[in-house]
Amino acid sequence: MLNKVLEVKNLTKQFGDFTAVDRVSFSLNEGEILGLLGPNGAGKTTTIYMLLDVMEPTSGQISYFGKTFKKARSEILKRVNFSSAYISLPWLFTVDQVLSIYADLYEIPNKKKRIDKLLSEFEINHLREKEVNSLSAGERARLLLTKAFLNYPEIILLDEPTASLDPEIAVKIREFLKKEQKEYKVSMLFTSHNMGEVEEMCDRVIILNHGKIIAEDTPENLANQITVSQMEILIKDYKKAEEVFEDQKIKYKRDGSMFYISVESKKISNFLTMLTNNKINFQDISINKPDLEDFFLKVSKGGLRPGGRL
Amino acid sequence: MSLQRIYAMNKRYFYTLIRSYDRLSDMFYWPVMDILVWGITGLYFASLSQNPKETTTVLLTGLIFWVITWRSQYEITVNLLTELWDRNLVNIFSSPLKLSEWITSVIIYGGTKMSISLVFSAATAFILYKYAFFQFGAWLVPIFINLGITGWVIGFIVASIIIRYGLKAQTLAWTGAYIIVPFSAIYYPLSILPDWAQKISLLIPSSYVFEAMRQHIFLNTISADKIFVSFALNIFYLILSILLFTFAFKKSKQKGLGRLIG
Numbered sequence: 101m102l103n104k105v106l107e108v109k110n111l112t113k114q115f116g117d118f119t120a121v122d123r124v125s126f127s128l129n130e131g132e133i134l135g136l137l138g139p140n141g142a143g144k145t146t147t148i149y150m151l152l153d154v155m156e157p158t159s160g161q162i163s164y165f166g167k168t169f170k171k172a173r174s175e176i177l178k179r180v181n182f183s184s185a186y187i188s189l190p191w192l193f194t195v196d197q198v199l200s201i202y203a204d205l206y207e208i209p210n211k212k213k214r215i216d217k218l219l220s221e222f223e224i225n226h227l228r229e230k231e232v233n234s235l236s237a238g239e240r241a242r243l244l245l246t247k248a249f250l251n252y253p254e255i256i257l258l259d260e261p262t263a264s265l266d267p268e269i270a271v272k273i274r275e276f277l278k279k280e281q282k283e284y285k286v287s288m289l290f291t292s293h294n295m296g297e298v299e300e301m302c303d304r305v306i307i308l309n310h311g312k313i314i315a316e317d318t319p320e321n322l323a324n325q326i327t328v329s330q331m332e333i334l335i336k337d338y339k340k341a342e343e344v345f346e347d348q349k350i351k352y353k354r355d356g357s358m359f360y361i362s363v364e365s366k367k368i369s370n371f372l373t374m375l376t377n378n379k380i381n382f383q384d385i386s387i388n389k390p391d392l393e394d395f396f397l398k399v400s401k402g403g404l405r406p407g408g409r410l
Numbered sequence: 411m412s413l414q415r416i417y418a419m420n421k422r423y424f425y426t427l428i429r430s431y432d433r434l435s436d437m438f439y440w441p442v443m444d445i446l447v448w449g450i451t452g453l454y455f456a457s458l459s460q461n462p463k464e465t466t467t468v469l470l471t472g473l474i475f476w477v478i479t480w481r482s483q484y485e486i487t488v489n490l491l492t493e494l495w496d497r498n499l500v501n502i503f504s505s506p507l508k509l510s511e512w513i514t515s516v517i518i519y520g521g522t523k524m525s526i527s528l529v530f531s532a533a534t535a536f537i538l539y540k541y542a543f544f545q546f547g548a549w550l551v552p553i554f555i556n557l558g559i560t561g562w563v564i565g566f567i568v569a570s571i572i573i574r575y576g577l578k579a580q581t582l583a584w585t586g587a588y589i590i591v592p593f594s595a596i597y598y599p600l601s602i603l604p605d606w607a608q609k610i611s612l613l614i615p616s617s618y619v620f621e622a623m624r625q626h627i628f629l630n631t632i633s634a635d636k637i638f639v640s641f642a643l644n645i646f647y648l649i650l651s652i653l654l655f656t657f658a659f660k661k662s663k664q665k666g667l668g669r670l671i672g
Contacts, residue, residue, distance in 0.1 A: 204418030
């Protein structure tokens with residue numbers, strides 16, 4: 101049986117007449133990485149703020165490890181941490197000073213050893229004496245992650261943790277997060293606008309829109325809800341190809357000799373057979389199978405309503 | 411309450427002090443300037459007065475005692491503002507830190523810093539004007555406590571407004587304490603205020619301390635009643651102001667602390 105470390109039931113946040121988060125319910129299992137996705141204004145940040153107890157919900161319940169903030173706030177928050185690309189740290193302090201303060205706030209034993217280890221993991225050991233305001237965006241993001249892992253968190257909330265990181269460092273961060281998940285069963289709630297990253301990292305994904313959960317499944321299953329693949333075909337004899345496509349009532353877009361065609365995934369082989377039968381030779385072809393990004397874009401444009409299907 | 415978390419917040423504000431020229435100048439530069447200007451003004455008034463020594467002493471003592479109230483208020487509000495300026499509010503209040511621990515931290519830190527400012531001001535006044543700050547003897551302790559608590563009361567009232575309305579209310583950190591200045595009768599006797607203002611003064615704890623101060627300077631005696639009334643009012647107001655801040659913090663959390671850091 102899966103051990104639920106976080107349970108959210110009917111979480112609602114209203115600002116006057118506006119409902120930012122509307123009866124959201126979900127759970128996070130031990131060692132699970134759960135993606136929280138949605139377009140801007142969907143209610144992700146509001147949800148995260150309520151999960152951090154820096155915003156009071158209008159109604160609903162949040163319980164970590166079976167306990168609520170009302171009864172065990174400090175106890176819970178000693179086991180939870182977060183990092184957000186939108187939060188800063190005292191900008192006049194050195195990296196060492198910032199981490200020393202947070203290590204004391206979280207009452208970390210052997211804080212020096214822990215700080216040394218994390219600074220090495222995130223490759224910012226050489227920045228210890230630097231002031232926060234002199235760090236690059238990427239260095240600051242790694243400092244925020246160092247702070248977030250100081251207290252050996254059992255649950256970590258990551259709001260776009262790799263935004264502003266260069267690809268090489270982003271890969272290392274993802275590897276680190278995966279290792280923490282595997283070795284220490286750290287549970288993570290993960291938001292990102294990089295769908296490839298979400299597919300790689302998350303065991304499960306929740307998509308919010310207009311404050312409601314509109315989809316919840318594994319990234320693969322969500323992507324599979326999109327049944328159409330995008331094809332790019334280079335055909336030198338484009339006039340003949342156009343005649344055939346119009347004759348067959350196939351919708352397409354053309355840029356020079358390059359055709360862009362949407363084809364149902366299960367009918368791709370029929371389409372290719374049709375090209376051969378009509379003696380249309382193509383010089384290059386690429387088939388883009390639907391992925392989470394396609395699903396997300398469809399959802400963002402309002403293609404899916406709560407409880408509905410595409 | 412966790413002593414380690416209180417220590418962490420004290421360390422956080424101490425680092426801000428040593429890394430910020432603004433804070434260092436707040437602590438040393440302005441008190442020196444005030445004492446310099448008011449001391450010279452006092453000397454000038456003294457030359458026109460029948461009681462030259464007492465006139466200078468009233469001005470300098472009023473000034474130094476006011477530093478206690480002002481610094482106490484300022485430390486509470488400016489340390490809250492620091493979290494807003496640094497966009498660090500969400501970090502500290504999503505940690506295990508309790509609001510009561512933050513309140514205790516700013517009281518301890520503010521009290522320590524204010525003590526340093528006070529000693530520095532008194533020393534400056536002694537060097538420049540041979541002003542004997544310790545003439546009040548053991549009375550300095552209750553005076554010090556009363557004026558400090560008055561500062562905390564105003565500090566928590568102002569902090570309540572800042573936590574509710576954010577940076578648009580930040581000017582109160584510098585100006586908030588001055589609302590009680592006319593009614594505290596720092597440099598003049600209470601009796602010269604109009605009747606309606608005297609009635610308000612009766613509700614201001616610092617007015618009793620400054621009256622007692624002048625009593626000591628002119629008559630070399632202090633009415634313990636005045637100090638006691640001041641203390642009783644202070645404790646009552648301190649409880650109310652902390653309750654107000656706790657209430658304002660909860661109200662602010664309803665809108666989300668994240669909004670205060672943009």
